[in-house]
Amino acid sequence: MPADGYLERLKREGRIVVVGASLAGLRAAETLRDEGFAGTLTMVGDEPYEPYDRPPLSKGVLLNRTTPDHTALPRRRALDADWRLGVAATGLDMAAKRVRLADGEELEYDRLLIATGVRARPWPHEREAELDGVFVLRTRDDATALQKRLTDGPRRVFVVGAGFTGSEIASACREREIAVTVAERGAAPLVGALGGVVGEVAAQLQRESGVDLRTGVMVTGLEGDSAGRVRTAHLSDGSSVEADVVVVSLGATRNTEWLTGSGLGAGPRGIACDAGCRAFDIRGIVTDDIFVAGDVARSPHPLFGYQFLSLEHWGNAVSQAETAAHNMLCKSVDRRPHMWVPAFWSSQFGVNIKSVGVPSMGTEILISQGSLAERRFVGVYGYQERVIGAVTFDQARWLPFYEHLIETTASFPPPFATVDRRPEGARPVPADFPDPSVPTHGPTVTLSGYSPADRRMTFTPGRH
Amino acid sequence: MTQGSLLRQILEYENRHDPYPLYAELRKAPVRNEDDAYVVSTYREVLSLLHDPRVSSDARNLTQSAGIDLQGQQEEETTLPPSFIRLDPPEHDRLRRMTNTSFGPPHEPRRVHEMRGELGGIVSDLIAGIGSTDRIDLVEQFSYPFPVTVICRLLGVPREDESRFHGWADTLAASLDPMPGEDPTERNKVFQKARTELGMYLAGLIEERRKNPRQDMLSELSTLKGPDGSMTTMELLSTAALLLVAGHETTVNLITNGMLTLLRNPDVLERLREDPGLSVPIVEELLRFEPPVQLVPNRTTLADIGIAGVTIPKGASLWLVVAAGNRDPLRFEDPDRFDPDRKHNEHLGFGSGIHSCFGAPLAREEARIALSELARRLVNPRLLEDPPEYRRNAVLRGPRHLPIACDDIRP
Numbered sequence: 001m002p003a004d005g006y007l008e009r010l011k012r013e014g015r016i017v018v019v020g021a022s023l024a025g026l027r028a029a030e031t032l033r034d035e036g037f038a039g040t041l042t043m044v045g046d047e048p049y050e051p052y053d054r055p056p057l058s059k060g061v062l063l064n065r066t067t068p069d070h071t072a073l074p075r076r077r078a079l080d081a082d083w084r085l086g087v088a089a090t091g092l093d094m095a096a097k098r099v100r101l102a103d104g105e106e107l108e109y110d111r112l113l114i115a116t117g118v119r120a121r122p123w124p125h126e127r128e129a130e131l132d133g134v135f136v137l138r139t140r141d142d143a144t145a146l147q148k149r150l151t152d153g154p155r156r157v158f159v160v161g162a163g164f165t166g167s168e169i170a171s172a173c174r175e176r177e178i179a180v181t182v183a184e185r186g187a188a189p190l191v192g193a194l195g196g197v198v199g200e201v202a203a204q205l206q207r208e209s210g211v212d213l214r215t216g217v218m219v220t221g222l223e224g225d226s227a228g229r230v231r232t233a234h235l236s237d238g239s240s241v242e243a244d245v246v247v248v249s250l251g252a253t254r255n256t257e258w259l260t261g262s263g264l265g266a267g268p269r270g271i272a273c274d275a276g277c278r279a280f281d282i283r284g285i286v287t288d289d290i291f292v293a294g295d296v297a298r299s300p301h302p303l304f305g306y307q308f309l310s311l312e313h314w315g316n317a318v319s320q321a322e323t324a325a326h327n328m329l330c331k332s333v334d335r336r337p338h339m340w341v342p343a344f345w346s347s348q349f350g351v352n353i354k355s356v357g358v359p360s361m362g363t364e365i366l367i368s369q370g371s372l373a374e375r376r377f378v379g380v381y382g383y384q385e386r387v388i389g390a391v392t393f394d395q396a397r398w399l400p401f402y403e404h405l406i407e408t409t410a411s412f413p414p415p416f417a418t419v420d421r422r423p424e425g426a427r428p429v430p431a432d433f434p435d436p437s438v439p440t441h442g443p444t445v446t447l448s449g450y451s452p453a454d455r456r457m458t459f460t461p462g463r464h
Numbered sequence: 465m466t467q468g469s470l471l472r473q474i475l476e477y478e479n480r481h482d483p484y485p486l487y488a489e490l491r492k493a494p495v496r497n498e499d500d501a502y503v504v505s506t507y508r509e510v511l512s513l514l515h516d517p518r519v520s521s522d523a524r525n526l527t528q529s530a531g532i533d534l535q536g537q538q539e540e541e542t543t544l545p546p547s548f549i550r551l552d553p554p555e556h557d558r559l560r561r562m563t564n565t566s567f568g569p570p571h572e573p574r575r576v577h578e579m580r581g582e583l584g585g586i587v588s589d590l591i592a593g594i595g596s597t598d599r600i601d602l603v604e605q606f607s608y609p610f611p612v613t614v615i616c617r618l619l620g621v622p623r624e625d626e627s628r629f630h631g632w633a634d635t636l637a638a639s640l641d642p643m644p645g646e647d648p649t650e651r652n653k654v655f656q657k658a659r660t661e662l663g664m665y666l667a668g669l670i671e672e673r674r675k676n677p678r679q680d681m682l683s684e685l686s687t688l689k690g691p692d693g694s695m696t697t698m699e700l701l702s703t704a705a706l707l708l709v710a711g712h713e714t715t716v717n718l719i720t721n722g723m724l725t726l727l728r729n730p731d732v733l734e735r736l737r738e739d740p741g742l743s744v745p746i747v748e749e750l751l752r753f754e755p756p757v758q759l760v761p762n763r764t765t766l767a768d769i770g771i772a773g774v775t776i777p778k779g780a781s782l783w784l785v786v787a788a789g790n791r792d793p794l795r796f797e798d799p800d801r802f803d804p805d806r807k808h809n810e811h812l813g814f815g816s817g818i819h820s821c822f823g824a825p826l827a828r829e830e831a832r833i834a835l836s837e838l839a840r841r842l843v844n845p846r847l848l849e850d851p852p853e854y855r856r857n858a859v860l861r862g863p864r865h866l867p868i869a870c871d872d873i874r875p
Contacts, residue, residue, distance in 0.1 A: 369517055370553065378517075395553075397818045401515040416767035418517035420553035 010110055011329055014039040017099050017107050019089045020115030020255075021045025023053065023073060024294030024317040028113050030076045031325035041081040042107055044099070046088035049140055055314060057143035058165050059347055062150060062172035068140045089116070092262040094281070097289065110289065111328045114259075114271060114279065115321065117295040118252035118312060123160070128222040133230035134246045137165060149245050154178060158233045158243035160219050162189035164346045166249030167202065171348035174209045181212040181241045183219050183233070186434050193344075194355065194391055196432025197365050198379055201372050201393065205349040212241075222246055252312060254296050264290065270298040270310045275337035277324035291328050293320040299338060303406065304358055304388075313344050341403055345396075351375060354396045357389030357406040360433055366413045367425035370395055378402065381431055382412030471498040471783070474759075475858045481851035483758070483861070484800065487788035495774040501761075501781040502774075505788035507795035507812070509772050513784055514760075514817040518767045521819060522552045525764040527779030544663060545698055547706035549819060550762065558692045560822065563703055566684040567822070575681075576825045579618070583830060586613050587837045594873060599848065602866040603720055606838070611715035611830060615708055618826075620673060620680025625665070632662040633712045636705065638857065659705070666704050670697060681707075711823045717756035717862025718827060719834045722747070724866060725754055726835065727847045729802050733839055740836035745804045747831045751790075751813025753802050758787040758861045760815065786812040787861075843872040 016032060018025045021043045029041055045051075052071040060066040084101065091100035092112075099107045120136035123129035133154075135146045150157070150173065157173050159166045162184035173180035186192060188199030189206060206213045218236040225231045233241045259266040264287075265280035266272075271292045272280040277299065279290040292299075294317040298310035323338040346353045362381025370377035370393075378398055381389035387410045390402035405414065413428045473479055474486050487505060490496070494506035504510050513519050523546070548559040568575040590606050600606075612633055616626045635658035638651075670686045677683035685700055695703065726733040726746075736742045763782040768775050776782065789812045791799040796806070814821035821827065838845075848867040855864045 374554070376554070376557065397816075397820070398515060398517055401512070401517060404512065416518050419520055419522075419766065420517075 007329065007331065010039065011036055012038055014110040015042070015108055016040070016111045016113070016328065017042045017044065017109040018113045018115060019044045019099060020113075020117055020294065020296070021047070021051050021083070021085060022115065022117055022294070022317075023051065023314065024115035024117070024321040025113070026051040026073055026321075027076075027318050028115060028293055028321035028325040029079055029081055031322045032329065033077060033079060035326060035329050037329055039110075041079065042084060042109075043079075043081045044084045044087060044089050044101065044107070046086070046102075047139060047141075048086035050083070050085065052140055054138070057140065058137055058168040059172070061143045061147055062169060063175055064147065064151065068144045068147070071140065088258065090258050092259055092264060094263050094287070094290070111291065112289060113291045113293060113321075113324055113328065114296060115292070115294045115317075116255035116258070117317075118254050120248070121250045121253050123222065123246075123248045123250075125221070128224075128230075129248070130228075131222060131224040131230040131246075132228050133244055134222060134248065136248050137169060138252070146245075146247065150176060150178060154243070154245040156181060156241070156243040157245040157247065158183070158241055159247045159249055160233075161249035161251070162186075162202075162206075162213070162215075163192065163249060163251060164190065164344075164348075166247070167206070167348050168346060169247050169249065170206060170211050171209070174211060174349070179210075179212070181214065181233075181243065182206065183214045183217055183235060183241075185216070185218050187215055189213070189215075190353075191432075191434055192360065194359050194379075195362070195365060195381075196434075197372070197429060198391055198393075199432075201375055202348075205351060205375060209349050214239075252295070254310075256296065269308075270296050272308060273297050273299045275299055275301075275339070276327045276335045277320060277338055278327070291324040293317065293324040301339070303339075303341065303409070304361060309342070309358070311340075311342050313342055315343050316340050341406060343399075343403070351393050352396055353391065353393055354399055355389060355391040356399055356403045357381065357387070359389035359391055359431070361388045362431045362433075364412070364428040365431040366428040367422070368414060369398065369418050369420045369425070371422050371424060373424075377425075380405075380412065380414060382428060385412050386410065387412045387414065470496075471501065471503055474785075477854075477856055480854040480856075480858065480861065483787070483858070484791060487785060487791060490785060490788050491792060494772040495776065497774075501783050502765075502776045503783045503785060504771075505785040505792075506772070507789040507792035510784045510786055510789040510812060511816055512771065513763070513769075513782065514812075514815055514819075516769065518765060518769055519782060520552050520764045520766050521550055521556070521762065522546070522764070523550060523762065525552075525766060525779070526781055527764075544659070544702045544705070547702040549706055549710065553818065556818065559695070559699060559703060560818075562688055562690065562692050562695055563685065563707075563822070565688065565690065566681045568825075575618070576829055579614070579826075580829065580833075582617065583614060583833050584837075586610060587833050591837060591841050591873060597870045597873060600868050600870070602723055602868055603716065603863060604865065607716050607719035607723070607834065607866075610719065610834060611712050614715075614826070614830060615711050618681055618711075619704060619707065620678055620682045621669065628665070629662075629708070632658045632665075633708055636662070636709045662705060662708075663701050666701050667697060670700055670704075707823070710821075711826065713857075713860045713862075714756040714821075714823075715827050715830050717860060718747075718750065718831045720863050720866050721754035721756065722750045722831060722835050723838060723868070724847070724850075724852065724863065725750060725802055726839065727845060727868065728850070732802070732804055733845075735804075736836060736839040740840065742804060743832040743836040745806070745809070746835065747828055748809050748811065748813075749802060749804045749806055750831070752796070752806075752809055752811030753790070755787050755790055755811070755813040756860060756862060757813070757815070757821075758785070759859055760784040760786060761859060786815065841874045842868075842870040843874060845870040 018029055051073045053073050056071045061068055088102045089099050090102050097109050120138035156179040159170050159182045162182050167189050170180050170182045189202040191199035219233055220236050221234045222230055223232040230246050254270045256266040263281050265282050273292040274286050277291045278286045279292045280286055295312045298308040300306040301309045319340045320338050323336050327335040343356045359381045362383050364382040366380045368378050368380045376394045378395050379391045387405040470490055474483050490505040494509045495504050548556045594600055594605055612630050673683040674686045677687050761783045765776050765778050765780045767778050793799050814824045845868055852863040852866045
């Protein structure tokens, strides 16, 4: 068959371009080689560094336990790739199958993988964002700069946004005995991802560790001194905080601008793709040569009502990259769907936090093991009488069990007894997620489709 | 073959040298009710029950009488409280966490890491002391004394008392063995005596270390004051006895089974001799292929659990046959082949979940150093008996003696 011949040729002498040289890009490239791709492999990355790992940047690096140049991702195998580092992709011509680079070069491809990920959302007021001492934390350079400033011994660090990254930064500051104020628009830290019940525990942890935590407030402005150094943060409740370092931790923006006008189904929420990682074009038609993986992708997931799910999760990047790479090289019947159950971890204030599923979809929470008061517990999230997510504080070894409940759409609340079920966990309580129309720090899981139960259009057949 | 017979056959001594065909038979029904116990033998099911919060390790939750006495009652008859291996959260978590602060991993692998040099020294001394190479009992002369010496150093037992420890450890480990049909009275007496003697000895040592703390675990545990409070003397005694038993017999068997397997696979032994780094995957494969803990016989269900088409009722006695799961062909390709190059070798050799082996980092290090040194130094080693004589224990399975010979011992 001609299609088979094409695949043979593709594997032998094809050209594959991977845009995005981070976790997803690297693992995809390794999988391509593992699966026998012998053609030309080009890796495009806008940062000058070889692929590195981001989780240490907000943990070990800020604690001075490791340095940013020690975060390079381990290689699973030799790649034999043509690396274009420090050069951003600036455009895509789908018809001619070419990627344009910032240096004017154009790369032709037979298959393209887009893994451009996300970047930190900057402070919206440009002049204030440029003040000396105002940081975001996403890249290796960000971490290097912030780590240096923390080592200089600031009098106070001010963190805008108490999502996972903001909370980890605050935790690192306290561990280094640096005074820190955290301002959060929601009612508690982590509230967007885990809800108010768990957020309250996170708030207690922060306060007990000496964080000056301000919730339910917005930051209205950052003020600098005459030398252009940040000095004061003004809050919506009329108060102000003196700080010489400000870290803006307002979630992430997807790197899709370079695809504007290309005809690919890319926008602020990411690039829509099917369960096999094939990108959609703007007409809703699936492409057969452009694949997507990692933070920038959004794909339908059967466990969550086939809504489009985009995940800023380490494990998702790895798994989706492997699936995309596999599917790039095989016949349609051999393709695999990407059906990863979302999983996430964080480490802050001495607590190991892990979650599976999509807690933010939950309406209720049941503490099925341990106790909130001890900050060691398993919380199970329920949505329409089924288990939809789970979170653990220092109880991670139980998570595979709860993941299985989510995968098998087990009923909620779980009817059975467990070890260490306390009286407080006898019945579910409202999980207390904020109204999604009120923005807080960006959640790391976004559900961005319509629910199939939602009827937005009425189809009227023609009458004869 | 009757339904009830498989479990008993596994416990029968005559099948000790090779229980694997019986495990294969077991796996034909992943969950089976035998002798009033529910026996689980397939990888997926064992793994899932090890993570199942409806499964309790606390003997007090056992309501159905198990047809085969597990001797679990013995522990309760003593004055010592159960050690954390027989407790559920939150008591389990508290004790394990406190013990961990002194042991090291996962946050800082310091104690095991710092012991590397000392482990190498002990191994070196033992090999140097082997003497005649015509007939070496690897168990008596090497793999038995090694871990008990390590545990003693770890806990802070003075060297002159180490030999007394060997005796107590031996007796306590033997009591973990389910023995169908045997009158437990006499065994119980011996066991109680050893436990009491060990307890009194440790109590004295703890008292001494409290007054004059050193760098050892007993000192650190007895002076520990943290967010979890302190350990009572009784808790500390139970914990120390647990570390002694769990950290001892298992490592003896890991090393002995290891050498036996290597001598049966001379090509791998030769590769190890040339590349000591190969000891890492070899030890992992050994933990799959010949796990020192073959089955976990002391779990209880807190609720009805539906698994693999069977409902295990609440209060049932649960036996998780990890050694059978490790050879499940649905999980491991060609499972009866010893293959150190195996990929994705997530074996059940250390269990999984909250009770996963506490001493795993130390056991791995001990086995790696022991096996790579034996491979390097023994010239042309060979087995003198195959299969060797096994210990009675079906749970902590391993040879009682391993007679080998070699041409010479390299310096």
